[in-house]
Amino acid sequence: MFSLTACTENVFTAESMLPFCNENAFNSAVDNVDTISIDVDIYDVALHSIAGDKVTVDYVSNNQTTVSATLKDNTLHVVQQSKPLTIHISGTLYIVIGIPESWSGYNIVADVDTGALVLEDVKADKINVDCDTGAVNIGVQNASSVHVDVNTGAVKLTGKANLVEVDTDTGA
Numbered sequence: 001m002f003s004l005t006a007c008t009e010n011v012f013t014a015e016s017m018l019p020f021c022n023e024n025a026f027n028s029a030v031d032n033v034d035t036i037s038i039d040v041d042i043y044d045v046a047l048h049s050i051a052g053d054k055v056t057v058d059y060v061s062n063n064q065t066t067v068s069a070t071l072k073d074n075t076l077h078v079v080q081q082s083k084p085l086t087i088h089i090s091g092t093l094y095i096v097i098g099i100p101e102s103w104s105g106y107n108i109v110a111d112v113d114t115g116a117l118v119l120e121d122v123k124a125d126k127i128n129v130d131c132d133t134g135a136v137n138i139g140v141q142n143a144s145s146v147h148v149d150v151n152t153g154a155v156k157l158t159g160k161a162n163l164v165e166v167d168t169d170t171g172a
Contacts, residue, residue, distance in 0.1 A: 012116050012137070014046035017094035021058035025078070026069035029053045033076050036097070036124075038110040038117075040080040041065070043093045044134070045112065048120040050098035059095040067095060104141075112136075121159075135171075 057069040104123035112131040140159035154172040
C-alpha cells in the first residue's frame with residue numbers, strides 16, 4: 001500500500017532560501033530608493049524586510065549564470081542572466097533581497113522568466129510583476145496598486161491594496 005500526496009503550491013520563504021546562498025551581490029546602507037527592479041531568468045527570488053539600514057542581495061552562485069545588484073537613479077537593479085543554452089530546473093537557485101524594515105512607499109517591478117517570486121510582508125506602494133513560468137506569492141501591507149501577470153503558475157496575494165489586477169493564463 002502507498003499514499004500519494006499532491007502539492008499544489010510550493011512554499012518558498014527568504015528564511016528557507018538564505019542558508020543556501022553562498023554569494024553576496026550587495027550589502028550597503030542606501031537612501032532614496034524609489035524602485036526595486038528584479039529581472040531574473042531562472043532563479044527563485046524572495047524579498048523580505050530585515051533589521052538595520054542595509055540592503056542585502058544574497059544568492060546561490062552558479063557557473064552558468066551571473067547575478068548583479070546596482071544602484072542607479074534611485075533604483076536598485078537586481079539582475080540575473082544565464083549563459084546561452086543554460087538549462088536548469090527551478091528549485092536550487094535562489095536570490096534573497098533584504099530591505100530595511102523601516103522602508104515604505106517604494107515600488108517593486110519584477111520580471112521573472114522561470115522561477116518563483118515571494119514578496120514577504122512588504123510595505124511597497126506599487127507592485128508590478130510579470131512572470132512567465134512560476135509561482136508568485138505576495139504579502140503586502142498597504143499598497144496603492146498590485147498588478148500580477150503570470151503565464152503559467154499559481155498566484156497568492158495577502159494583505160491590503162487599493163487596486164489589485166491579476167491575470168493568469170494557466171494556473172491557480
